[in-house]
Structure formats: C-alpha cells, structure tokens
Amino acid sequence: MTILSLLIYLAIDFQYKAKNKFFQLNYNWGEIKTIERFTNVKLDSVSYDYLRLIDNNTIGNENLSPYSSYAINDDYYFRCVSISKESDTIEFKGVYWINTKPSQQINISNFSIVNLELNQKGNHTVCMIGDSQLIWLDLKYLRKSISQKLEDVKFVGNNTDVFGYKHSVSLLNNSERLLNQINQLPQSDTYILFLGAHEEKVKQTKKNLSLIIDKLLKRKSKIILVSPPHYKVSSFEKLYQNITSVYKDFEKHDNVEVIDLKALAPINTNIFMADGIHLNSVGQDILTLNLTNALK
Structure with missing residues (x-):
C-alpha cells in the first residue's frame, strides 16, 4: 500500500468511526430549514431526556409533532419521543439532544420548529x-x-x-x-x-x-x-x-x-x-x- 493510499484509507476510516462516536455528525447541518419560530417562550425545567417549556399559549398543538426537530436559540437542537401540551406548558419526553443540552439557567430568546435531516447514504x-x-x-x-x-x-x-x-x-x-x-x-x-x-x-x-x-x-x-x-x-x-x-x-x-x-x-x-x-x-x-x- 502506497503512502497516499494509506492516508486515504485512514481518512475514510476516521470519518466512519467519528460519525459513530459523534452521532451529531450524521445530520445535514448545512441545510437546516426553520419551519416556524416563537419568541414568547421560557424554560421551566430540563434534563438529559426531558424538557418543559412555558409558552403562554403561543404554540398550538397543530405545531407540535414527535416527528419534527426543534431548536432553542438556534444552538440547542433536539428531537423527542412524545409531546404533551396543557394550558401554557409543553412537555417533551424521551428527549434526544442532538448536539448538546442547555443549562437550567438559559434565557430562551427563540424556540424553533426545524427541518434537520439525517444523512443516510446507503443504497x-x-x-x-x-x-x-x-x-x-x-x-x-x-x-x-x-x-x-x-x-x-x-x-x-x-x-x-x-x-x-x-x-x-x-x-x-x-x-x-x-x-x-x-x-x-x-x-x-x-x-x-x-x-x-x-x-x-x-x-x-x-x-x-x-x-x-x-x-x-x-x-x-x-x-x-x-x-x-x-x-x-x-x-x-x-x-x-x-x-x-x-x-x-x-x-x-x-x-x-x-x-x-x-x-x-x-x-x-x-x-x-x-x-x-x-x-x-x-x-x-x-x-x-x-x-x-x-x-x-
């Protein structure tokens, strides 16, 4: 194996292992589309698999789906297994934080429903x-x-x-x-x-x-x-x-x-x-x- 061939192999091998270890690399970050954005939202509580927001009735049930992706301040992206809305609160359960989880002290300037596709290149x-x-x-x-x-x-x-x-x-x-x-x-x-x-x-x-x-x-x-x-x-x-x-x-x-x-x-x-x-x-x-x- 030549030096060039070895370098190409190592680069491909590193990329494959990186995408398994850092799963967020599998998403199409370059083509995120904002479907809807809300500003009157506050954080109530957050954990590794749970999120509760206070939305002052600005977000209707028709906007929420476990098949969608979401973003807080265009920085913290997540998906979830189920959603329940009561009065002025929204609960996201079975949350999967795609990149990183926000802290309990975060000040939410905007909350967005986004289209963030997972790259699947198989045939x-x-x-x-x-x-x-x-x-x-x-x-x-x-x-x-x-x-x-x-x-x-x-x-x-x-x-x-x-x-x-x-x-x-x-x-x-x-x-x-x-x-x-x-x-x-x-x-x-x-x-x-x-x-x-x-x-x-x-x-x-x-x-x-x-x-x-x-x-x-x-x-x-x-x-x-x-x-x-x-x-x-x-x-x-x-x-x-x-x-x-x-x-x-x-x-x-x-x-x-x-x-x-x-x-x-x-x-x-x-x-x-x-x-x-x-x-x-x-x-x-x-x-x-x-x-x-x-x-x-």
Whole structure:
C-alpha cells in the first residue's frame, strides 16, 4: 500500500468511526430549514431526556409533532419521543439532544420548529413495519444500531424515530390497521415485519398477515418476518400460534426470511420487559444482531 493510499484509507476510516462516536455528525447541518419560530417562550425545567417549556399559549398543538426537530436559540437542537401540551406548558419526553443540552439557567430568546435531516447514504432501502415492538423504549435504538453496522442500509418510511431514521411503524398498530394502510407504504428493497402486541381480533390475524405478506411479495421485495418470542402472557398463546403458523407457510418462499426469536433466545434467559410482551435490552440485542445479519 502506497503512502497516499494509506492516508486515504485512514481518512475514510476516521470519518466512519467519528460519525459513530459523534452521532451529531450524521445530520445535514448545512441545510437546516426553520419551519416556524416563537419568541414568547421560557424554560421551566430540563434534563438529559426531558424538557418543559412555558409558552403562554403561543404554540398550538397543530405545531407540535414527535416527528419534527426543534431548536432553542438556534444552538440547542433536539428531537423527542412524545409531546404533551396543557394550558401554557409543553412537555417533551424521551428527549434526544442532538448536539448538546442547555443549562437550567438559559434565557430562551427563540424556540424553533426545524427541518434537520439525517444523512443516510446507503443504497439498500429498508422499511420497518409493525407495532411498539419495533420502537418502544430501548427499541428506539434499533435502526441506529443497524445503520452503524451496515453503511449501505437506508431506512425509509412514513414516520421518523427519535434519531431521525424513517420507518412505517405505529405504536398501537395491528394486522387489521396495517392491511388497511398497506398501499401507503413506500417502495423498499426490504420490508421488516414485526406484529403481535396489539391484536384485537385474534381470529383474523392469520388471514390479515397472509394478505399483508402476499401484497408485499408482489412488490418483488425481500421480506423479513420477525416471529415473536413465546409471550409470557397466557392470553397471547393462541395469537402466538397463529402468527408462527403463517410465517412457517411463507418461510419456503425465496424472498422471505423468518427470524424466530423463541429459537434464538438462550435457554433460561429472560428477554422480556415486565409486561411479558416487549423485549428487554437482552432481547433487543438478539433482534438487532439477527436483523443485521439478515440485511448483509
């Protein structure tokens, strides 16, 4: 390897590692767009994942969305998981400070809703579809973790997570709702489907899932079906059987891959949160590893 080749390699390697270590470098800072700006805003309280503002009723609910980015004094940028507004206060929960967190003593001169896009330069598009099992609590890190391991992956979808990655997941989604919205999904090279936490009509689940998968296969895309772990909630037993039986039927298809979380979980290892449905950090690691391998 020549000196020039070595320098080029080191520069690329440094840039890649820097973007993983300093995640704020992944945003398109050169093209920030201010959507709306407010001046009559004061800080009530702030922490590493929480922000409470006093806005004197100048900001309406129609202006606020967890899919947007926000800025304080054009210096402190953040996103969040949820927003609640009551009277003259606004609470941002599950806050992710993109660059740095302001101090409690800060004097707010302006508060802005901004468009700050996350740079994704991959060519292989991936669309996650499903329910809270793909976005709730620690699962908010799922797309970020995969993206940091696979440079060629580009997440697409109708929604945006707390880091700015696109997806088409809805917190309380189920197979009936997804089937009704299937035509609204963007075209993608790969779809990842994980459902089961909020099924209302268990008897319809098998039929709904079969129709969903058939419609996705017509798009000539690869489909990764995440077969849920054996839920600890006894009332979910029939649902678990219905989901796994559908996935076994489609597993033989060339464009379908099934990730069986029950089979992948180590024996006597708890992979659930206290609710017995959603994955804990151990379960999340198993899911992330196997999705990453399936996308390689």
